[in-house]
Amino acid sequence: MNFLQNQALKYTCNFLNKELKSKFNFKNEVNLEKSKDGKKVMLYIHVPFCHTFCPYCSFHKFAYDEELCKEYFKTLRIELQQFKDLGYDFNTLYVGGGTTLINEAELIKTLSLCKDLFSIEEISCESDPNHIKPEALKDFKGLIDRLSCGVQSFDDEILRKVNRLEKFGNQKELVKKLESANGILPTFSIDLIFNFPSQTKQMLIKDIELAKNIAPSQITLYPLMKSNLTKEIIAAKLGIDKQDNEYEFYKIICEYFSDYEQNNSWSFSKDRTSFNDEYVSTHHEYIGAGSGAFSFTNNKLLVNAFKLDDYKAKVLAGKNQKLAHIDFSPEDRINYIFLTEFFKDNLNINNFNSNYNCDLEKHLGLKLKAMQTIGAININNGIINNTFFGKYLALTLMKEFYINMDLVRAYFRKDL
Ligand SMILES: C[S@@+](CC[C@H](N)C(=O)[O-])C[C@H]1O[C@@H](n2cnc3c(N)ncnc32)[C@H](O)[C@@H]1O
Ligand code: SF4
Known part of the structure; x- marks a missing residue:
C-alpha cells in the first residue's frame, strides 16, 4: 500500500465514523410502519443465545437457558405474525445469532411458520461447530438452504485463548465435525477470522489450507473487528501485536483464493452465488425480528429492544416499537448502497442509476475521481471495477460500519 492509499484509507474510515455517529438518534421510539407496497424484502431473525x-x-446474546429460549421463540412467532398483519412479505430469511441452531425444535417451528406466512425462497442460518451433527442437520433438509459454521481458526493455541478449544474441539476434532456436516444442506x-494478535503468516496459511481441504x-x-465493547478483552486474552498485519494477510488470502469466486471483499465460493454471509450487501431493505435485531426500511435504521423482558412486553402490546433509529437522507441512502455494492462487486453505473433513481457520477463527484487517483477503482465502459486495493478499502469500510453498529449495541447493553 502506498502513502496516498494509506492516508485515503484513514480519511475514509474517519469520515464514515463521524457520519454514522452524527446520525444516531436514541431518543425517539418509532413504530414500524405498514408495508407501503407489499414489496418482498429480506427478513432477519436474531437468536441471542450461546453456550x-x-x-x-x-x-447481542445471553447465556442459554432452555425455558428462556423457548419463551423467546414463542414471542418471535408472535412478532412474525405481526409483520404479516402489517402487510410485509419476504423472499429471503437470514437467521443470525448467537447460535441459531441452539434449540433445533424451536427453530424448526419458527422456520416452518415463516414459510407458511411469507414467500420465503431461501433461508440462511449460523451455527457453532457443536450443532452441525449430521443427524440434527438432516431434520433441516428442505428448510435451511445455507448454513454457516463459525470455526474462527484451526489453531489450537488461538482456540484456547478465545475459550473455544474445550467447548468446540481442537483442530482434528473440528475438521472431522466439518467434514461430516459438509454436503448435507x-x-x-x-x-474464519484473520489477523488475531499472535497469528502468524504460517498460521493463516494453515487455516486457509485446512478450510479449502x-x-x-x-x-x-x-478481519478481526475490535470495537469499544471488545478491544480490552481481546488484548487481555490474545495480547497486542506490535504491527498490524491486516493488509498483508488480506493479500495472502486473495492469492490463496484466486481459484475461487469472490462474493464480496471477505467471502469466497467455489461457484459464484449471491447468497452469502453479508445480507447487508445483498439486501438494501430488511426487517429484523427478535431482541436486538436491526431493520433498514424507509430510509431508517431501526433497532429492537435488547432486554428480553422489554422485547416481549413490546411484542405482546402489539406496538412494534423500535428503540432507536438513524434517519438516512436520500443522499445517505445512495452512499450506503454504493458502499454495499462496492463491497460486493464491480458496479454498472447505468444499472445503479436506474435501480436507485440517481446520477451516481454526479452524486459522488470528486470522491469517484479520488478513488481512481488512489488506485481503488478504474472505470471502463460505464463499469466501476474494483482493484485489489479497492477490495481492501471496501473491506475496511464494511468493518468500520460493523464496529459502529457496536456503538448502538453498547448503548443498549449497558443496562442489561
Ligand atoms: C454471530 S457469529 C455466530 C457464529 C456461531 N455462534 C459460532 O460461534 O460459531 C457469526 C460470525 O461472526 C464472526 N465474528 C464474530 N465476532 C467477530 C469479530 N469481532 N471480528 C470478526 N468476525 C467476527 C465469526 O466468524 C462468527 O462465526
Ligand atoms: S462467536 Fe458465536 S458462540 Fe461465540 S459468542 Fe459469538 S455468537 Fe456466541
Whole structure:
C-alpha cells in the first residue's frame, strides 16, 4: 500500500465514523410502519443465545437457558405474525445469532411458520461447530438452504485463548465435525477470522489450507473487528501485536483464493452465488425480528429492544416499537448502497442509476475521481471495477460500519 492509499484509507474510515455517529438518534421510539407496497424484502431473525461467550464477539446474546429460549421463540412467532398483519412479505430469511441452531425444535417451528406466512425462497442460518451433527442437520433438509459454521481458526493455541478449544474441539476434532456436516444442506459455509494478535503468516496459511481441504461451498474470512465493547478483552486474552498485519494477510488470502469466486471483499465460493454471509450487501431493505435485531426500511435504521423482558412486553402490546433509529437522507441512502455494492462487486453505473433513481457520477463527484487517483477503482465502459486495493478499502469500510453498529449495541447493553 502506498502513502496516498494509506492516508485515503484513514480519511475514509474517519469520515464514515463521524457520519454514522452524527446520525444516531436514541431518543425517539418509532413504530414500524405498514408495508407501503407489499414489496418482498429480506427478513432477519436474531437468536441471542450461546453456550459460551467468545471474547472477540460483540453480537447481542445471553447465556442459554432452555425455558428462556423457548419463551423467546414463542414471542418471535408472535412478532412474525405481526409483520404479516402489517402487510410485509419476504423472499429471503437470514437467521443470525448467537447460535441459531441452539434449540433445533424451536427453530424448526419458527422456520416452518415463516414459510407458511411469507414467500420465503431461501433461508440462511449460523451455527457453532457443536450443532452441525449430521443427524440434527438432516431434520433441516428442505428448510435451511445455507448454513454457516463459525470455526474462527484451526489453531489450537488461538482456540484456547478465545475459550473455544474445550467447548468446540481442537483442530482434528473440528475438521472431522466439518467434514461430516459438509454436503448435507445445499450450501455449507465456514467462517474464519484473520489477523488475531499472535497469528502468524504460517498460521493463516494453515487455516486457509485446512478450510479449502474440507471443500465447503463457501469460506468467509472476516478481519478481526475490535470495537469499544471488545478491544480490552481481546488484548487481555490474545495480547497486542506490535504491527498490524491486516493488509498483508488480506493479500495472502486473495492469492490463496484466486481459484475461487469472490462474493464480496471477505467471502469466497467455489461457484459464484449471491447468497452469502453479508445480507447487508445483498439486501438494501430488511426487517429484523427478535431482541436486538436491526431493520433498514424507509430510509431508517431501526433497532429492537435488547432486554428480553422489554422485547416481549413490546411484542405482546402489539406496538412494534423500535428503540432507536438513524434517519438516512436520500443522499445517505445512495452512499450506503454504493458502499454495499462496492463491497460486493464491480458496479454498472447505468444499472445503479436506474435501480436507485440517481446520477451516481454526479452524486459522488470528486470522491469517484479520488478513488481512481488512489488506485481503488478504474472505470471502463460505464463499469466501476474494483482493484485489489479497492477490495481492501471496501473491506475496511464494511468493518468500520460493523464496529459502529457496536456503538448502538453498547448503548443498549449497558443496562442489561
Ligand atoms: C454471530 S457469529 C455466530 C457464529 C456461531 N455462534 C459460532 O460461534 O460459531 C457469526 C460470525 O461472526 C464472526 N465474528 C464474530 N465476532 C467477530 C469479530 N469481532 N471480528 C470478526 N468476525 C467476527 C465469526 O466468524 C462468527 O462465526
Ligand atoms: S462467536 Fe458465536 S458462540 Fe461465540 S459468542 Fe459469538 S455468537 Fe456466541
